[in-house]
Amino acid sequence: xxxxxxxxxxxxxxxxxxxxxxxxxxxxxxxxxxxxxxxxxxxxxxxxxxxxxxxxxxxxxxxxxxxxxxxxxxxxxxxxxxxxxxxxxxxxxxxxxxxxxxxxxxxxxxxxxxx
Amino acid sequence: xxxxxxxxxxxxxxxxxxxxxxxxxxxxxxxxxxxxxxxxxxxxxxxxxxxxxxxxxxxxxxxxxxxxxxxxxxxxxxxxxxxxxxxxxxxxxxxxxxxxxxxxxxxxxxxx
Numbered sequence: 367x368x369x370x371x372x373x374x375x376x377x378x379x380x381x382x383x384x385x386x387x388x389x390x391x392x393x394x395x396x397x398x399x400x401x402x403x404x405x406x407x408x409x410x411x412x413x414x415x416x417x418x419x420x421x422x423x424x425x426x427x428x429x430x431x432x433x434x435x436x437x438x439x440x441x442x443x444x445x446x447x448x449x450x451x452x453x454x455x456x457x458x459x460x461x462x463x464x465x466x467x468x469x470x471x472x473x474x475x476x477x478x479x480x481x
Numbered sequence: 482x483x484x485x486x487x488x489x490x491x492x493x494x495x496x497x498x499x500x501x502x503x504x505x506x507x508x509x510x511x512x513x514x515x516x517x518x519x520x521x522x523x524x525x526x527x528x529x530x531x532x533x534x535x536x537x538x539x540x541x542x543x544x545x546x547x548x549x550x551x552x553x554x555x556x557x558x559x560x561x562x563x564x565x566x567x568x569x570x571x572x573x574x575x576x577x578x579x580x581x582x583x584x585x586x587x588x589x590x591x592x593x
Contacts, residue, residue, distance in 0.1 A: 409570060409585045459524060470581060472524040
């Protein structure tokens with residue numbers, strides 16, 4: 367079945383630094399990638415949607431200059447948290463969708479802790 | 482935009498009993514309704530999904546029913562087992578099936 371690899375699985379960084387999270391679709395072409403943030407005991411909150419080769423569409427309230435998304439190829443999308451602050455600590459998950467399948471495949475998630 | 486409501490927020494059942502989780506949605510254009518199971522610290526796992534041209538779908542102990550007129554869909558788990566304990570999220574497609582709107586989740590606890 368469809369597989370999305372997400373790295374790193376966890377990361378600890380200092381305030382003010384940047385962190386890059388990668389999601390790769392291993393056996394299908396991810397024409398659309400979704401990035402979510404999930405706080406403890408809460409639902410998945412969509413941050414942005416990106417289509418390969420296009421600029422990402424951000425949800426209301428999500429700072430595009432803080433959460434940089436790149437989707438330069440059909441198999442790779444990255445989320446960079448810039449100038450991270452403790453309040454950015456969360457579980458970040460990507461989800462990929464192909465043009466030929468209506469299903470969504472989730473990455474394994476990245477636990478970000480900003481100290 | 483789409484608003485997905487999920488009830489109840491927590492559900493405890495005795496092992497072997499059935500569990501039912503209900504979701505309502507607001508956008509009549511939604512046509513895809515997946516259910517995800519998420520264990521602590523792990524990714525959501527698709528357990529069953531249904532499209533709007535079908536009223537019911539079953540996969541072993543898991544079933545989903547959809548009532549498009551009333552805009553609600555339900556997850557049914559029969560013969561529950563301790564490993565069914567997890568958080569379950571419903572979702573509905575938005576914007577022509579490009580995005581998903583998620584419910585708030587339901588913590589299911591199966592008591593041995």
